[in-house]
Amino acid sequence: MSSPSFAIGIAGGTGAGKTTVARTVSETVGEAVTRIPLDNYYKDLSHLAFEEREQVNYDHPSAFEWDLLREQLEALLAGRSIEMPQYDFEAHNRTDDRVTVEPSEILVLEGILSLYDEEIRDLLDLRVYVMTDADVRILRRIERDVIERGRDLKGVIDQYLETVKPMHEQFVAPTKKQADVIIPEGANRMAMDLLIEKVQAELPDESARPGVDRELSVNGQALD
């Protein structure tokens, strides 16, 4: 990689569609894009029992290891590789694995509080907030958490009411004001086209840019 990376932050409430937006950009543009899930920077809670980890407030800023994230983002931006931690949602804990991530032209940090920390925000060239109604988000979260994250319905609802919703209102939603761009309802065709065009415009080698006019889809359904 010869030129400095272009860093994008994608924030928004749980279930808003942040991962889907980031994944769509990454799959369309290709290997020039590196995704950095903020979830990987949840603190290591190995010192707690599983039952205690279940009770942690994962939507409060204090749940994240901001120093490590800053350090690793700065390293990638400076052209150095990092050993990125990995997270296991079923265990509510960081795993023992680290994945080597090489610097690349485009970095996409995605997570509920990607636009929360001022020093992280200052490292970002483009700040995006995905804004989706709370009812749509909780429905998506129930489906995802039960199918992919090993939760039961009651647990998802209790957690939502006790921590996810109040923390969203206190810490996540206010970061909308920090965004350059707000994407309504997650991945929609026009927003994705514009974002992908912007990303492609930041790629140093014009000839390496893939076309934007391929079919974009979410869950097998073409985007309107």
Ligand SMILES: Nc1ncnc2c1ncn2[C@@H]1O[C@H](COP(=O)(O)OP(=O)(O)O)[C@@H](O)[C@H]1O
């Ligand atoms: N635009 C969309 N249309 C329909 N379903 C979507 C859309 N965006 C996301 N989803 C679905 O909603 C769920 C949560 O999306 P995800 O991108 O993981 O949200 P987040 O990362 O903000 O929590 C996933 O199952 C995903 O497939």
Ligand SMILES: O=c1ccn([C@@H]2O[C@H](COP(=O)(O)O)[C@@H](O)[C@H]2O)c(=O)[nH]1
């Ligand atoms: O151990 C954990 C860690 C996080 N969560 C929840 O995950 C979401 C953030 O992920 P999204 O992909 O943006 O939904 C956050 O709201 C936490 O409540 C968890 O349940 N357990």
